[in-house]
Amino acid sequence: MLYLASTSPRRRELLQQIGLVFDVLKISVDESELDEESPAEYVARLAVAKAQSAQGMVGEQDLVLAADTTVVRDGVVIGKPATLEEAMAIWESLSGRSHQVMTGIAMARGELVTHRVVTTEVHFRPISRPEMEAYWQTGEPQDKAGGYGIQGRGAIWVDRIAGSYSNVVGLPLAETAEMLEAFGYSVWTMT
Numbered sequence: 072m073l074y075l076a077s078t079s080p081r082r083r084e085l086l087q088q089i090g091l092v093f094d095v096l097k098i099s100v101d102e103s104e105l106d107e108e109s110p111a112e113y114v115a116r117l118a119v120a121k122a123q124s125a126q127g128m129v130g131e132q133d134l135v136l137a138a139d140t141t142v143v144r145d146g147v148v149i150g151k152p153a154t155l156e157e158a159m160a161i162w163e164s165l166s167g168r169s170h171q172v173m174t175g176i177a178m179a180r181g182e183l184v185t186h187r188v189v190t191t192e193v194h195f196r197p198i199s200r201p202e203m204e205a206y207w208q209t210g211e212p213q214d215k216a217g218g219y220g221i222q223g224r225g226a227i228w229v230d231r232i233a234g235s236y237s238n239v240v241g242l243p244l245a246e247t248a249e250m251l252e253a254f255g256y257s258v259w260t261m262t
């Protein structure tokens with residue numbers, strides 16, 4: 072059996088989109104950063120921690136998939152904004168330039184744990200302050216890394232991307248399917 076260890080509705084939808092059959096496990100891990108850790112190491116570590124924290128809820132033969140997505144600007148991890156002020160500061164720093172979205176994906180079965188990090192380059196057009204205020208009011212930015220959703224209204228700020236789109240939403244599907252194949256899960260044979 073395949074399990075997705077995530078509270079994110081986006082990840083659930085992405086996995087469903089490619090026809091996978093799975094159950095969802097709610098997990099929570101400490102998301103604080105460690106000193107000296109790169110953004111790629113951070114998302115990989117959190118994805119592995121999420122997968123491993125769910126392993127106690129499943130059998131030895133079950134496969135657990137987990138992920139962590141973050142926005143990175145100039146090598147700095149940008150989290151989820153808690154207030155309008157925080158969101159404005161983030162968006163000011165992303166306006167009219169590029170940033171990276173990194174997702175760590177982890178899969179764990181018994182003693183075997185694999186992980187991978189996928190990066191997408193995202194470019195924002197210049198954003199005005201009234202737009203930022205209006206966007207905050209929609210409620211969309213609050214639970215999202217970098218305070219935007221490319222799959223929602225946030226899309227109007229994105230004028231180009233290089234790399235995986237699903238990675239920005241929370242789970243890079245090509246890479247996830249490839250990793251699943253290595254564990255014997257094919258999207259073509261799952262019912």
Ligand SMILES: Cc1cn([C@H]2C[C@H](O)[C@@H](COP(=O)(O)OP(=O)(O)OP(=O)(O)O)O2)c(=O)[nH]c1=O
Pocket residue numbers: 076077078079080081082098138139140141142172214215216217219220221222225239240241
């Ligand atoms: C940049 C961006 C992020 N996001 C989301 C993806 C993730 O759900 C979220 C980043 O937070 P995560 O900590 O990766 O995930 P989560 O807290 O939603 O769920 P869980 O840890 O239980 O798996 O931001 C979007 O939905 N769209 C975007 O364009």
